Amino acid sequence: MTTALSARVARFPFPFATDSYRYSTNVEPARRPTTTVAGGWGSGVLDVDDDYAAELAERRAVLAADPTRCQELPHMRVASWDALTTLLPDLAALCPGTTVLDRDGDRWTWRNELLGTARTFTVGDDDSLPEGPLAFLGSQIQEDVVLLDQREGALWADAGLVTFAADWSMGFDVGMRFLEVHGPVPRVHETGVIPRAEQFLMRLQPGEEYRRTNWTMTVDRRLDASTETYAEWGRDRRLVVDDPALPDRLHLRVEVQHLIRLGVSNAICFLIRTHLLSLRELATVPEWRARFGAVLAELPDDMADYKGLTRFRAAAVDWLTAS
Amino acid sequence: MGAEHTSVPRWGSERPAPDPSARTVLLVGFGARGCAITTAWSADVPGGRPVEVLAADDADESVLAVLTARIAGARVGWRLMLAGPEVDVLAARAVALRAGVLDAEIRCAVTSTDRKRVYCPHCRTTTATTAPVGEETPCDGCGRRLHVYAHVSRRAGAYLGFMADAEEVA
Amino acid sequence: MTATLTAPDALRADDGRLVLEVAGVVDEVPGVRTLALRRPGGGLLPAHPAGSHVVLDCGDRRNAYSLTGDGSAADEYRVSVLLCPGGGGGSAFVHRLAVGDVVTASRPRSAFAPVSTARHHLLIAGGIGITPMLSHARAAVRWKRSFELLYGHRPGAGAYLDELRGLCGDRLAAHGSTAEMLAAVRAALADQPLGTHVYVCGPAPLIAFVEETAAELGWPGERVHAERFSAADLDPGEPFTARLARSGTRVPVPSGTSLLVALERAGVAVPNLCRQGVCGECRVPVRSGRPLHRDLYLSETERAAGDSVMCCVSRSVDDELELDL
Numbered sequence: 001m002t003t004a005l006s007a008r009v010a011r012f013p014f015p016f017a018t019d020s021y022r023y024s025t026n027v028e029p030a031r032r033p034t035t036t037v038a039g040g041w042g043s044g045v046l047d048v049d050d051d052y053a054a055e056l057a058e059r060r061a062v063l064a065a066d067p068t069r070c071q072e073l074p075h076m077r078v079a080s081w082d083a084l085t086t087l088l089p090d091l092a093a094l095c096p097g098t099t100v101l102d103r104d105g106d107r108w109t110w111r112n113e114l115l116g117t118a119r120t121f122t123v124g125d126d127d128s129l130p131e132g133p134l135a136f137l138g139s140q141i142q143e144d145v146v147l148l149d150q151r152e153g154a155l156w157a158d159a160g161l162v163t164f165a166a167d168w169s170m171g172f173d174v175g176m177r178f179l180e181v182h183g184p185v186p187r188v189h190e191t192g193v194i195p196r197a198e199q200f201l202m203r204l205q206p207g208e209e210y211r212r213t214n215w216t217m218t219v220d221r222r223l224d225a226s227t228e229t230y231a232e233w234g235r236d237r238r239l240v241v242d243d244p245a246l247p248d249r250l251h252l253r254v255e256v257q258h259l260i261r262l263g264v265s266n267a268i269c270f271l272i273r274t275h276l277l278s279l280r281e282l283a284t285v286p287e288w289r290a291r292f293g294a295v296l297a298e299l300p301d302d303m304a305d306y307k308g309l310t311r312f313r314a315a316a317v318d319w320l321t322a323s
Numbered sequence: 324m325g326a327e328h329t330s331v332p333r334w335g336s337e338r339p340a341p342d343p344s345a346r347t348v349l350l351v352g353f354g355a356r357g358c359a360i361t362t363a364w365s366a367d368v369p370g371g372r373p374v375e376v377l378a379a380d381d382a383d384e385s386v387l388a389v390l391t392a393r394i395a396g397a398r399v400g401w402r403l404m405l406a407g408p409e410v411d412v413l414a415a416r417a418v419a420l421r422a423g424v425l426d427a428e429i430r431c432a433v434t435s436t437d438r439k440r441v442y443c444p445h446c447r448t449t450t451a452t453t454a455p456v457g458e459e460t461p462c463d464g465c466g467r468r469l470h471v472y473a474h475v476s477r478r479a480g481a482y483l484g485f486m487a488d489a490e491e492v493a
Numbered sequence: 494m495t496a497t498l499t500a501p502d503a504l505r506a507d508d509g510r511l512v513l514e515v516a517g518v519v520d521e522v523p524g525v526r527t528l529a530l531r532r533p534g535g536g537l538l539p540a541h542p543a544g545s546h547v548v549l550d551c552g553d554r555r556n557a558y559s560l561t562g563d564g565s566a567a568d569e570y571r572v573s574v575l576l577c578p579g580g581g582g583g584s585a586f587v588h589r590l591a592v593g594d595v596v597t598a599s600r601p602r603s604a605f606a607p608v609s610t611a612r613h614h615l616l617i618a619g620g621i622g623i624t625p626m627l628s629h630a631r632a633a634v635r636w637k638r639s640f641e642l643l644y645g646h647r648p649g650a651g652a653y654l655d656e657l658r659g660l661c662g663d664r665l666a667a668h669g670s671t672a673e674m675l676a677a678v679r680a681a682l683a684d685q686p687l688g689t690h691v692y693v694c695g696p697a698p699l700i701a702f703v704e705e706t707a708a709e710l711g712w713p714g715e716r717v718h719a720e721r722f723s724a725a726d727l728d729p730g731e732p733f734t735a736r737l738a739r740s741g742t743r744v745p746v747p748s749g750t751s752l753l754v755a756l757e758r759a760g761v762a763v764p765n766l767c768r769q770g771v772c773g774e775c776r777v778p779v780r781s782g783r784p785l786h787r788d789l790y791l792s793e794t795e796r797a798a799g800d801s802v803m804c805c806v807s808r809s810v811d812d813e814l815e816l817d818l
Contacts, residue, residue, distance in 0.1 A: 024772065024773065025771045025772045026766065026772060027766065027767045027769075027771065027772060028766045028767060028772075029767075066447075068447060078609065078636050079609070082540075124635065149610070150606075151609070151610060151715075152425065152427070152715045153715075171444065171447070172442060172444060172474070172476050172479070173476070174476075174478065175420075175476065175477060175478035176476065176478075180329070180330035181330070183330040183331070183473070196771050196789055197771070199771065200769060200771040200789065203769070205600065205601070205602050205603065206539060206540065206541045206542060206600065206601050207539045207600060210767070226444075227483070227485055229445075230444075230485055230486055230489050231486045231489050233489075234486065234489025234490045235489060235492050238490050238491070263539055263541055263564070263601075264540045264541070264565060264566075265542065265609065266542035266606040267609075311490065344708065344711050345711055346710060347711075394687060398684055398685060398686060398687060399686070399687055399688075399710075399711065399712050399716060400710055401687050402711075422688075423610055423687070424688075425715050425716070427715050428687075428713055
């Protein structure tokens with residue numbers, strides 16, 4: 001096992017606390033360092049790892065091929081500036097030395113040696129940052145960003161830069177209410193999880209930060225698993241079943257989602273950080289192998305179906321539980 | 324199950340009445356049945372309130388342009404009522420929502436849900452179809468067979484489609 | 494997803510309150526005092542949406558005061574307080590403060606933010622209700638939003654008038670007579686472009702006038718916003734005692750301390766996650782006593798059954814609540 005692999009395992013946010021999984025409003029305060037059997041994660045709201053440059057290059061490629069992954073309704077410009085000015089200081093603190101933020105009132109200078117970025121802009125002055133604050137933010141962090149506006153007693157997904165969606169489309173969902181975005185998710189309605197989550201988010205006060213995890217599975221280290229590219233990756237769900245490389249190709253995909261009430265615009269900033277670990281990498285931690293095998297075997301069929309696991313689920317369980 | 328969370332509009336079995344608190348009302352009827360409804364509505368608008376009625380066969384560019392102009396000149400207290408096939412009502416509603424009209428200021432009566440527009444995320448074109456939700460229709464843009472999904476964009480006035488046989492192909 | 498058993502010494506250290514130093518005191522007009530508040534030792538204070546307020550500890554009570562800045566992160570908060578001779582003493586506390594005094598306050602709380610989709614913002618302020626509108630107007634100027642401000646005040650007692658004239662220009666209409674003000678409000682409500690939102694803060698009769706007139710003129714409620722400080726924000730709850738049935742221990746739960754925190758401090762580990770009443774982790778069984786439910790998790794039926802309580806936010810109706818712990 002190489003050093004890079006073990007670092008990935010050590011930092012992996014393994015999401016299962018028990019041998020079964022159901023939907024819940026599993027929010028907890030952010031920035032709680034979480035210890036796992038293999039290492040730990042979770043000290044900050046942003047996460048930079050060894051794949052930083054590669055993932056941002058991939059984001060650029062996705063956006064160049066399909067600009068609809070970045071959406072910003074006109075009234076969300078203030079929120080976009082707010083997200084940028086809230087998170088750049090966080091990134092500077094996370095990577096001191098390689099990133100530098102200099103603030104002179106509203107005149108900000110940003111240097112990022114990891115990417116070779118050097119920009120100066122004036123907060124709120126659109127002309128000083130032509131690509132827009134949301135796109136610029138997305139060029140500096142591995143996370144996907146969704147900005148929710150709060151009005152009329154609801155949350156609205158009115159802006160976002162999402163290049164690594166797991167089977168949804170920011171381009172289609174932009175402008176939907178929170179409840180509408182989650183409309184197609186089955187079973188979750190009976191338990192009231194989504195309305196409770198929305199109520200919780202609407203009560204967040206400026207500066208409050210929470211987080212939760214979400215999971216699914218992806219074939220290959222494919223970050224862009226969006227509805228847009230489904231035509232390309234859909235077949236892999238079937239093809240992987242008979243592939244001897246299955247344990248290297250099938251990945252547990254975990255999203256660490258941070259939920260932040262932005263201080264100036266009052267928008268909710270939703271950061272989605274995607275982590276992929278192959279079954280073989282996962283299996284280097286025996287507890288994880290056993291637990292994920294149990295979760296997958298026990299998962300109700302409709303949930304497995306919604307998560308897109310049905311075709312390869314049995315093969316995955318077989319491999320995980322083989323001694 | 325989960326009706327209140329779905330993005331697919333549920334129109335209800337009863338036709339809405341004009342909002343009694345409205346100060347001025349714009350009624351837009353699409354097709355013969357839609358226009359019959361707007362005629363009934365204009366009789367129900369509280370007396371003395373200005374009412375304008377637009378009639379069109381469908382939500383074409385010219386009627387949507389008139390709607391846009393009316394919204395730009397309207398004052399708070401204005402209400403919009405739309406009647407006709409779902410595909411036209413959704414298109415007109417999309418224009419109104421994008422112009423800043425609130426859900427609370429719009430009431431809709433849908434006469435049929437046969438026709439719909441389906442958005443293809445693979446080639447990003449929108450196709451008109453009569454396929455029901457859950458079934459398939461070919462995409463005008465890329466030719467793929469699209470599954471018509473129970474997910475509707477209020478901004479686009481369209482259903483989401485995705486490649487129906489993506490997991491089958493070699 | 495991880496549910497944690499929080500050991501007492503791993504409690505969150507602060508309850509989110511800010512420690513602030515009085516950096517300046519200005520008597521705007523008779524009976525209205527403005528405080529400038531900074532961090533002792535300097536540094537930026539948290540940014541906040543326009544219309545936010547902070548809850549200040551005023552001796553034995555807590556009062557909410559609107560922040561008057563535009564909301565961008567700055568090193569100073571300003572609040573203006575009206576001296577209320579017949580009040581409960583909170584404003585008297587403020588009026589006794591001097592430069593250098595230290596006060597504690599909540600972080601900014603937002604209940605009156607501008608609607609981002611509004612085509613135009615109609616701001617209506619009566620008396621000391623001008624304070625959140627000053628914040629709204631400043632933010633509107635900073636972010637180039639369309640707005641107008643109607644300000645009704647007692648003659649000679651219009652706080653911030655000069656500053657507002659400079660900030661708003663002809664977008665400000667100030668009225669020294671109630672009759673003039675109400676007529677101006679009605680005229681404004683009768684003729685706003687569709688897309689406008691109206692915001693009002695001031696004495697209850699003004700708020701009632703705006704809400705009733707707006708409704709009469711066809712404004713949907715979604716376009717009308719009034720600043721009222723909710724009792725829940727300020728309500729730390731009555732003290733009570735939690736009796737632990739299995740050990741017989743009695744745990745006092747003071748006003749301002751949650752049942753969860755009181756239990757943790759007493760060495761009782763309770764599973765918890767969100768600590769905000771939504772996730773369901775901290776549910777504890779109730780043997781006797783009536784829970785005062787403040788959560789978002791239990792159903793109506795479960796609440797009525799009274800046999801469990803979400804201890805991170807809920808409290809007790811009775812002086813003693815017996816828990817099966």
